[in-house]
Amino acid sequence: MDPLDDNLPRRQVLKAAVAAGGVSALSACLDMASSEPVPTGDSNAKPSRQHAWQEYIRHDEHGNSQLPKHQILLYIIFDGDGQPSADTRSILEQALTGLDRAYEWSHKGLLHSIAYSPSYFERFDQSLPENVDLPRPTALSPFESPTFDTQDAVIHLASDRADVVLEAEQALRGEQDQANGVSVEARLTDVATIDSRRTGFVGAGLPAQHQDAAGIPDSNPVPEASPLFMGFEAGFKGNQATEDYVTIQNGPFAGATTKVIANLRQRLDDWYDEQSFEERVTEMFSPGHADKDLVKGVGSNLGSDSGIDQFIGDIESDAKTHNRVGHAQKAARANRDADGNVKLFRRHFESTDDIGSDQKVASLHFPSLQRRITDFEDVRRAMNGTDLTKVTPAIRQRVNNGILEYIFVRRRGNFLVPPRRHREVPTPQPES
Template identity: 50%
Template sequence: MTGRRARGIDRRAFVKSALAIGGASALSACLDRTDDTDVPQGSAESLPERQHAWGAFVERDEHGNAVPVPHRLLLLLDYDGEGTPTEDERETVERALATLEDAYAWSHDGLLSTMAYSPSYFERFESSLPERVDLPAPEALASFENPALDAADAALHLASDHGHVLLAVEQALTGERDALNGVSVDASFDGVFSVAERRTGFTGDGLPAENQDVRGVPDSEPVPEDAPLYMGFKSTYEKTQASEDRVTIAEGAFAGGTTQHVSHMLLNLQQWYEQDDREQRVGKMFCPYHAENDVVEGAGDNLGSDAKMEKAKPAERAADEDGVVGHSQKMVSLREDGRPIILRRDFDSTDGGHAGLHFVSYQREIADFLDTRDAMTGADLAAETPVGQRNNNGILQYMNVTSRGNYLVPPRSKRALPTPEGDA
């Protein structure tokens, strides 16, 4: 692999490449190129009941924003058994997951994860999920979408500061390692789950710039050196994220759990960087007011813990008066107590050799995600104002959704092949 600036692949870019390739040889090569192999062990018995409880276990920046965990692996899994899962299989899955938590601390410096189940998984049971659990089958969410719809039974989302940790975990889960960070591996997914698809990626200051030698990025290599995401701006402000409490299922069989939406989008960065200048990009990502008044510096770290939408016009007015409506501007109408209703943990990717985004969100109900997506699509704005259906309508025209999936994330005590009734 050669960079367009004729530079060698630095360690972080190499780790990303190894993670994308996967397998024992990639793990070995990754370990040979890194000096961060001293990873703290953990204890499966001391972890929160919420699988999605990551917020207290990640780094925070000077403004109190959660620093996204840089290396990601999303494994889509097919159940290998016939009929419904057995108690022995549940015990095996739980032991395999608990082994990961004993091997690595529940932390950005160790390993964070969520194990989730799709509508397809629950269809094998005679009984149905409780009415209060909102888990519809995935579908296209706009007239211009034609995504593949995830049919895998489960999705395991893994995150760590260390790419080699994710590679080792994958090897352990597939029965190819007998020890993990000094902990014996006595159970794996082998014979219970098969990996249907693996999705990889990264997020963090400088990582997109180091990984832009792919399709979808113009030859001029314009991704800013310090940007945490391909589109050049920060997105994980504390006040533009729902709290973990807000996205947690409050009662019923799956109390303490949440729902998860996973989608993949190809990014058209040629158009984003070559057609638009910086002022236009700021207007479309945030709002025209921010563009006209130089509110955003660099990637947007100067904004603190919020996107500062107080002076932005309502989306309808901006669309009508300015002919442009910003992505963040459209989200304001959905805020509760000043914050959104979904918690995003998405990450960039070069899967398939193309710049992309794996959008991962957690919400109490999938309906919360659907409402958020409706606001992002802004079909009512496009129908009644000069913005057009996609042009100048936030960032829609720069993304092509290729897949969508919905999942239920049970509480930790029920994460191993649950029944619709929530039996552990």
């Protein structure tokens, strides 16, 4: 898709431009950008946590978060071997501080973070503190074989403005002299290589606009009101951890969190062509949701809570009675602590990137924040539903087992999101 094609609808041009990247794509975005100026930032007024987004984004009438519409992930490898130099730290600090100055910390400006992988920390002789759980990524089901992202770090850019994420990226690459009128004093690419670039979008209307992709039927079944390709809302406030809950509380990385980013290919032909709406509700939420007619349309009527907690204990009886179980129902079994608090904070968004090719493929980028990577791994294994295949032969490892029949993990990486004071090439044991 050519982002410069004047015949394309506006939001399709913007999404295509973000996916394409580069100077011409930025030019296309600027030509179509809102006339409203982008608010500039104050590097001294940013929150101490890089993952502090909740107070700075839109929310619906129920208090559910509405993530920034346009997002870019830049996976980077720092130059050289061993511990990064003082010059690397200085240049990275100038590059990131430049973004802080250029854009307000909000969905109207730019939200961004840098997170570091286990491979990065292996550059040092020291080990991470005991309370930082950051293992290398591993396969989390018997039926997946993902490529593991082991680059040093990932930079996440997010904004409601396509021109903002593109301009910020170009500034990091050194291809813009200014960002939002602020001079660019240093560029990321002087000290690191961008190994992989991935893009995405989220929000009502965007998935429907971009459903012309492999993995989605030609009938264009994605509802206009849906923020995601599978046709339902997600990330209800009552089913998400809080930012405080996922934050590491003590030690040199107090104020940090861990981040898993998975990329899942979606094959939704059978989801839409073979399953009825009630069957989709059953497999996305639970059989109880379908029996009680709890979900209307894309699920906006659920308000701030999907109500999944009341169906967790029914899962084995549901398996026997309905020969199916729900995705949310399975995952929730491991996504609550002893006090009933939700453990994971999910910030997923859609994509039509096919990493490494020009083909458009329906996929999902799935960033998850949690205090410990182990928490994510426990929830993912519960989502597998392997134990439920023993309850009835109708439930197999992928069939009638939530949404596993329709999603395929292609990539996964584990990262630590340091607090802002340690965001530039931290050592494993930074000073408090």
